[in-house]
Amino acid sequence: xxxxxxxxxxxxxxxxxxxxxxxxxxxxxxxxxxxxxxxxxxxxxxxxxxxxxxxxxxxxxxxxxxxxxxxxxxxxxxxxxxxxxxxxxxxxxxxxxxxxxxxxxxxxxxxxxxxxxxxxxxxxxxxxxxxxxxxxxxxxxxxxxxxxxxxxxxxxxxxxxxxxxxxxxxxxxxxxxxxxxxxxxxxxxxxxxxxxxxxxxxxxxxxxxxxxxxxxxxxxxxxxxxxxxxxxxxxxxxxxxxxxxxxxxxxxxxxxxxxxxxxxxxxxxxxxxxxxxxxxxxxxxxxxxxxxxxxxxxxxxxxxxxxxxxxxxxxxxxxxxxxxxxxxxxxxxxxxxxxxxxxxxxxxxx
Amino acid sequence: xxxxxxxxxxxxxxxxxxxxxxxxxxxxxxxxxxxxxxxxxxxxxxxxxxxxxxxxxxxxxxxxxxxxxxxxxxxxxxxxxxxxxxxxxxxxxxxxxxxxxxxxxxxxxxxxxxxxxxxxxxxxxxxxxxxxxxxxxxxxxxxxxxxxxxxxxxxxxxxxxxxxxxxxxxxxxxx
Numbered sequence: 001x002x003x004x005x006x007x008x009x010x011x012x013x014x015x016x017x018x019x020x021x022x023x024x025x026x027x028x029x030x031x032x033x034x035x036x037x038x039x040x041x042x043x044x045x046x047x048x049x050x051x052x053x054x055x056x057x058x059x060x061x062x063x064x065x066x067x068x069x070x071x072x073x074x075x076x077x078x079x080x081x082x083x084x085x086x087x088x089x090x091x092x093x094x095x096x097x098x099x100x101x102x103x104x105x106x107x108x109x110x111x112x113x114x115x116x117x118x119x120x121x122x123x124x125x126x127x128x129x130x131x132x133x134x135x136x137x138x139x140x141x142x143x144x145x146x147x148x149x150x151x152x153x154x155x156x157x158x159x160x161x162x163x164x165x166x167x168x169x170x171x172x173x174x175x176x177x178x179x180x181x182x183x184x185x186x187x188x189x190x191x192x193x194x195x196x197x198x199x200x201x202x203x204x205x206x207x208x209x210x211x212x213x214x215x216x217x218x219x220x221x222x223x224x225x226x227x228x229x230x231x232x233x234x235x236x237x238x239x240x241x242x243x244x245x246x247x248x249x250x251x252x253x254x255x256x257x258x259x260x261x262x263x264x265x266x267x268x269x270x271x272x273x274x275x276x277x278x279x280x281x282x283x284x285x286x287x288x289x290x291x292x293x294x295x296x297x298x299x300x301x302x303x304x305x306x307x308x309x310x311x312x313x314x315x316x317x318x319x320x321x322x323x324x325x326x327x328x329x330x331x332x333x334x335x336x337x338x339x340x341x342x343x344x345x346x347x348x349x350x
Numbered sequence: 351x352x353x354x355x356x357x358x359x360x361x362x363x364x365x366x367x368x369x370x371x372x373x374x375x376x377x378x379x380x381x382x383x384x385x386x387x388x389x390x391x392x393x394x395x396x397x398x399x400x401x402x403x404x405x406x407x408x409x410x411x412x413x414x415x416x417x418x419x420x421x422x423x424x425x426x427x428x429x430x431x432x433x434x435x436x437x438x439x440x441x442x443x444x445x446x447x448x449x450x451x452x453x454x455x456x457x458x459x460x461x462x463x464x465x466x467x468x469x470x471x472x473x474x475x476x477x478x479x480x481x482x483x484x485x486x487x488x489x490x491x492x493x494x495x496x497x498x499x500x501x502x503x504x505x506x507x508x509x510x511x512x513x514x515x516x517x518x519x520x521x522x523x524x525x
Contacts, residue, residue, distance in 0.1 A: 020351065092428055095377060125400045126475055134404045137412025141384070144419045148377060151428045163420045187476055 006119070030122055034111055041263055042256035043073040048300075049259070049307055056311040083248035088151060091245065095149035100246070100253035102142030107260045109135045114267045115189055117277045117291030128189035129181060132268060133174050136223070139261070140166045143225075143232065143242050146254070150245035158241030161318060162232045165222055168325040169229075172219035173265075175333040179212040179340045180205070180272040183349065193276035200275040204350045208340040213273050215329055215336070220265035221309055222321070224258060228313035229321060266302040267295075274298050355396060363389035374431035377422055384415045401476055 009029075013022045047062065047070060054061025062069030087096060110132050112122040125131060140162060147159015183205045184192045195201075202209050222229040233241030243254045270276060275298075277291035284290035316324070343349055363386050370382035387410040394403035486492045 023351070090428070092375070092377065095381065098381075127400050127404050130408075130476075131400065131404045134408035134412060137408055137416070138388075140412075140416055141419065144416070144423065145377075145381070148419070148423050148428065156423070160420075160423060163416065163423070167416065167420075 034108060034122065038108060038111060038260055039077075039256070042259045043077060045259040045263060045303065046073045046076075046255070048303070049310075052304065052307040053311060056308075077252060080248055080252040085248045085250060087247075088245055090151045092149040092151065095145050096245075097250075099142050099145040099149060100250050100257075102145065103139050103257040104142075104253050106135050106139035106142070107257045107264065110264045111260070113189060114264065115193060115271065115276055116295055117289070118190075120292065121190065124188065124190050127187045129177055129187045129192070129268070129272075132264070133170070133177060136261075136264070137170055139257075142254075142257075146246065147242040150242070152245055154238040154240075155242050155244050158232050158234075158238050158244070162225070162242060164318070165225075165229065165231060165321060168322060169219045169222040172215055172325060172329045172333055173223055175330075175337060176212045176216035176219065177268070177272065179208060179333070179337050182337065182340045182344055183209065184272075189271055189276075192271060193278060196275040196278055197282070199350055200273065200278075202273040205340065205343075206350070208336050208343060209273065211332065211336045212340070213269070215333055216269055216272070217305065219325075219329065220269065221306060222325075224261045224265055224306075226258075226262065226306060227310040228316050230315060231318055231321065234315060262303060262306055263299065266299045266306065269302050270295065270298045274302075352396060356393070359389050359392050359396070374434075376426055376432060377419070377428075380415060380418050380422065383418075384411055387411050387415065401479055 010022070010026070013025055017025070050072070051061040051069070062072035065071040065075050087093070113124070113128050113132055115121040115124075143162045143166075144159050147155045147157075147162065150156075180192075180201055181187060183201055184195055186192060186195070196204075198204070202213055205212075225232045233243065235241075238244070243251055246254065277295040279290055279294045284294070366382045366385040366389070370379045370386060373379045373382065387406065391403045391406040391411065394400075394406055482489065483491050483495050
């Protein structure tokens with residue numbers, strides 16, 4: 001069904017222009033579509049966060065603009081677009097201006113690999129998961145540069161904390177992913193999902209998979225700089241952390257990218273542990289669009305867990321954060337990889 | 351199409367490489383260097399050698415550049431340009447670069463390239479890369495792999511030794 005729409009568009013374009021031009025037009029169209037998804041997703045997740053916060057704190061949250069306040073974040077975004085872009089005189093202007101684009105570009109590149117359904121995936125390469133991790137490792141630079149080029153001590157401290165935190169927790173994310181790759185035997189995202197038709201990896205991998213999932217969730221929260229690991233922009237200590245000096249749309253870029261990164265982390269978790277776009281027990285295999293539905297439901301469920309964390313745990317101190325990573329998560333992770341390899345070797349997986 | 355992209359990437363890489371060397375602000379130089387390294391990764395992706403492209407992004411862009419940025423953040427203040435370079439160093443570096451360019455161009459032009467058909471290009475899967483890395487037979491890379499792991503271990507031990515303090519009173523304070 002979805003594939004039919006795509007082939008229809010393809011044929012329509014072929015009727016209008018030459019094959020080469022169609023190729024370029026389609027690339028542009030896909031890019032624009034992903035930019036649209038990026039913006040809508042970011043705004044939706046901000047709304048969801050505020051509603052969930054309201055739910056946890058026994059209040060309503062945004063409820064005036066549109067049905068259930070759904071258009072509140074669009075109104076906020078319009079306000080941010082119309083705001084003046086202020087900056088400091090002594091900032092390193094060039095780096096200050098390009099810093100937000102690092103975060104946005106890497107988030108967009110990572111989005112290209114996410115399988116929304118069996119048909120909808122822009123870039124399905126044989127090193128899928130590895131590419132996701134390598135791209136997300138560049139995103140740190142945007143925060144680093146923002147912190148340094150603002151020429152503000154709060155920004156600088158925020159930037160330094162980011163560096164320490166994200167470089168440390170990247171290890172845990174990577175090793176949790178490697179644990180699941182040992183089970184899957186491939187890095188290609190579409191293949192990883194296909195392999196789970198006989199059972200989601202969290203069930204087939206049982207004990208090591210569940211440990212890997214827990215580590216992935218903790219490290220993923222830290223990677224997307226969310227509470228309880230939001231030392232980067234700890235409001236009570238650093239003003240707004242690395243984006244203290246940013247206003248208007250440049251601030252909105254960081255804000256949107258944070259939520260889109262959360263979506264990406266949740267998507268990786270869904271692909272690796274919960275069978276991607278597969279329906280539970282294959283109940284809706286025949287229905288078109290079902291893959292998109294199941295993928296969205298699962299991702300939102302994982303995102304809800306992230307938001308649950310946010311309103312449950314208090315913020316860590318920086319030394320507690322590093323102790324957690326280097327003294328607990330990393331050794332557990334290493335043992336877990338060996339355990340998983342042993343189980344795959346002995347055929348103890350389901 | 352591919353040819354145009356190749357030329358765009360190459361020109362950008364050369365421009366950014368020159369800017370990285372000539373800029374007086376060290377943080378900007380690092381960012382220009384980052385663009386050069388991403389350009390190299392782009393060329394790997396263009397020839398569909400995705401694994402090497404991703405390794406380039408992880409190791410150079412995500413690892414080494416982040417390390418550079420981190421250390422510069424610790425030592426350098428904003429708006430402090432580097433001191434200008436002594437003339438003989440400029441001369442030495444320039445002549446060495448020109449010598450390198452001439453040598454490379456001479457090697458490329460004198461080599462007799464054989465054009466291969468499209469079908470002969472091999473799709474390198476990650477499984478093959480992994481098997482080649484841990485293979486001790488013919489065309490195996492187990493020895494370099496192990497030597498590099500020993501080198502990394504030595505570097506880690508060295509870092510711990512440097513970072514560790516021998517003063518007993520400080521250790522007591524930490525407890």
